[in-house]
Amino acid sequence: MKQIILIFTALFLVVSCGKIKEKQRQNMIDEVKFEDSLLSVSNTKRMKAITKSRxxxxxxxxxxxxxxxxxxxxxxxxxxxxxxxxxxxxxxxxxxxxxxxxxxxxxxxxxxxxxxxxxxxxxxxxxxxxxxxxxxxxxxxxxxxxxxxxxxxxxxxxxxxxxxxxxxxxxxxxxxxxxxxxxxxxxxxxxxx
Missing domain, CATH: 2.30.180.10 (FAS1 domain)
Structure with missing residues (x-):
């Protein structure tokens, strides 16, 4: 019985870790996309400022x-x-x-x-x-x-x-x-x- 519980626990941990890693990976991707969007907005603002400051x-x-x-x-x-x-x-x-x-x-x-x-x-x-x-x-x-x-x-x-x-x-x-x-x-x- 202990072995069955250990096996289920191990399977649960493997599946959970995989889901956690996938969630972390997706969060990182979302953060990078968000930072890129902010960067493009700031670049646009910077270019407008440069144009205005000529x-x-x-x-x-x-x-x-x-x-x-x-x-x-x-x-x-x-x-x-x-x-x-x-x-x-x-x-x-x-x-x-x-x-x-x-x-x-x-x-x-x-x-x-x-x-x-x-x-x-x-x-x-x-x-x-x-x-x-x-x-x-x-x-x-x-x-x-x-x-x-x-x-x-x-x-x-x-x-x-x-x-x-x-x-x-x-x-x-x-x-x-x-x-x-x-x-x-x-x-x-x-x-x-």
Whole structure:
């Protein structure tokens, strides 16, 4: 009788251990799936945060048409300002073709910094707000840049333009929205007004 009880006990333990092990294995699988789902959610949130935190400097650095402007920013030590600076800033970045008449490679650090500051404002100017301010004032809007010069903006036929020192009108396209302001690409150099 003892032997029968021992055999049943052993069988019960074997079956129970197998069920317990299967339950533990299933619990582990469920935990891994749950952790993976949390990880994918956190990765998604992290990617959204990275996308939202793209600064003006990062957006400009990624644009192949702004390589010359990026070099001037680096030479003038202003990348850190536009990368880490909270802003909000508005940057008017001349595309590479605008630099064809300027030998910026010969700029020293101070010249690069001064030149770069011509294109940077210490305030956020979203396109629609800029247009509204011009229309509200009913005249050319003058905005001071980081260097202390003034940039002239006008509205013509529903579009916004920067008026250069020589009187040339440079049409502004809609800006790229960055975490610390706005980046407008322009196709010419704007002189001091």
């Amino acid at each position: 600064s003006i400097a990062i957006i400009a650095a990624e644009d192949i048409k702004l390589s010359s402007f990026n070099r001037v920013l680096q030479n003038g030590d202003l990348v850190a300002t536009l990368l880490k600076g909270r802003g909000p800033y508005t940057v008017f970045a001349p595309e590479d073709e605008a630099f064809e008449t300027i030998n910026y490679d010969e700029f020293d650090e101070n010249e690069s910094a001064g030149f770069s500051k011509l294109f940077i404002l210490n305030r956020a100017l979203p396109y629609e707000k800029l247009k509204a301010e011009i229309l509200e004032n009913r005249h050319q809007l003058l905005v001071e840049n980081m260097e202390g010069s003034r940039l002239k903006f006008i509205e013509k036929d529903g579009d916004v333009y920067i008026k250069s020192a020589s009187g040339e009108l440079l049409k502004l396209a809609k800006p790229a929205k960055a975490s610390n302001g706005f980046l407008y690409k322009i196709n010419r150099i704007v002189g001091r007004n």
